[in-house]
Amino acid sequence: MTAERAIPPVRPDPESLPFWEAAREGRFLLRRCSACGQAHWFPRTLCPFCWSGDTAWEEASGLGTVYSWTVLRAGAVPNIVAYVELREGPRMLTDLVEVEPDAVAIGQLVEVVFRPTSDPDGPPVPMFRPR
């Protein structure tokens, strides 16, 4: 298994804080608009599709498929960057972990897994691994 790199910490803001607090509990949240019905990524208070303020958090399936991926080889540890198409619809920029580059394929089923950052007091970040 490829060694993992140190993940830079995230700095939650007032709008994203509930997402990151849920992440600490291992729960992966999405934001959905009650006016137009669509889930979006990344989470926003005003729906990016219709600008309604009638949006709410929901616990997502944490499942998706690989939409595209690459292996960045410049660092000390190769890093697999990907877009994952969530089961709920939106495509999310993320990393793939617990998988070797030659075992990744577009369309592959993946599931969310939270990874700690270099800040031990900060929230973990959602990444994806093969399911």
Next chain:
Amino acid sequence: MTIRSAACIVGAFEHPTRHAPDKSHAQLHAEVAAGAIADAGLSRDDIDGYFCSGDAPGGLQSMLNYLNLTVRHVDSTDIGGVSPIVQVAHAAAAIALGRCNIALITLAGRPRADRVKTGTEPRIRHAAAPDVQWEYPYAVPTAASYALAARRHMHEFGTTSEQLAWIKVAASHHAQHNPNAVLRDVVTVEDVVTSPLVADPLHRLDCCVISDGGGAVVVARPEIARSLARPVVQVRGAGESTGHQHGGLIDLTRTAAVRSGPAAFAEAGVTPADIRYISLYDSFTITVLLQLEDLGFCAKGKGGAFVSDGALISGVGRLPFNTDGGGLCNNHPANRGGITKIIEAVRQLRGEAHPAVQVPDCTLALVHGTGGQLATRHGAGTLILERAA
């Protein structure tokens, strides 16, 4: 109201340096400004509009202070390396409205001297940018961003690394004639696909160079252009747009050129078949391929076949591109390729390109750029230029 025929590019200058540890960043801006003004046959006192972008150290006010310019129109639009291309259109619009008569646009920098790990190290632009927390933890530098687009294009359309390599091969055929180019050796498809992977499926030779230097152009009212000694290069049409993640509905195989291109063609009243020479932003080989498709030079998904077998080589193929060697071989100053794309198109339209790559009777050229990060946020600008009779 249109900018068609409202303004001309009267001066163009590309700094000869590609490595400038002995010059300051601001000095490079001043040197390209002076070069472009001299090329136009104008004086610094004639300038009444100034345009610069994110590469300008300290921003527009610092540059005006350093250059000691007093102007009546300014523009610091920043949509990445494409910015000077859209700023030519903004200058034309400002001239059409009487806001200025002679506009100077500069771009310069020294990432090579400063040993910036361009393309392979993520950079935070602004700590409060809303996307940082959803992006920075995942380490998505520029090369990874474009690689994600390349991989998806290969998946959907069967595009191959060998087809992408032809873009670098064509650029290298042109760069051999440019004494200032960073990379002057002609390379083969084999050379490209056997160079080390930077971000799968992009190899080292799929990437542009990292260089110091810069360039500048001067845009002026047509009456002024006709009073000068240089051939008249007229702005015929332009379009601009941006692309991003679209709330999660991002399509990595399409760039904002699908919007800027049709706008420019409509304003110019021409079609892709009329274009004799094309300057295309070439941060990576995939950038060129996507832009060709999105601008309508071939159907979506057919870019790989379109660029193969030397189709982009001047004197050989159907659509000569980046005859200075482009960002892939010649120059990508300040990590921004917009200004050099304009300058080579001006050379072509004036008939002043290197004789080995000059397009015969080059009367109509297209300049297009994609700035920023293709997989997250990018800018697009299309400019159609013509040689006036």
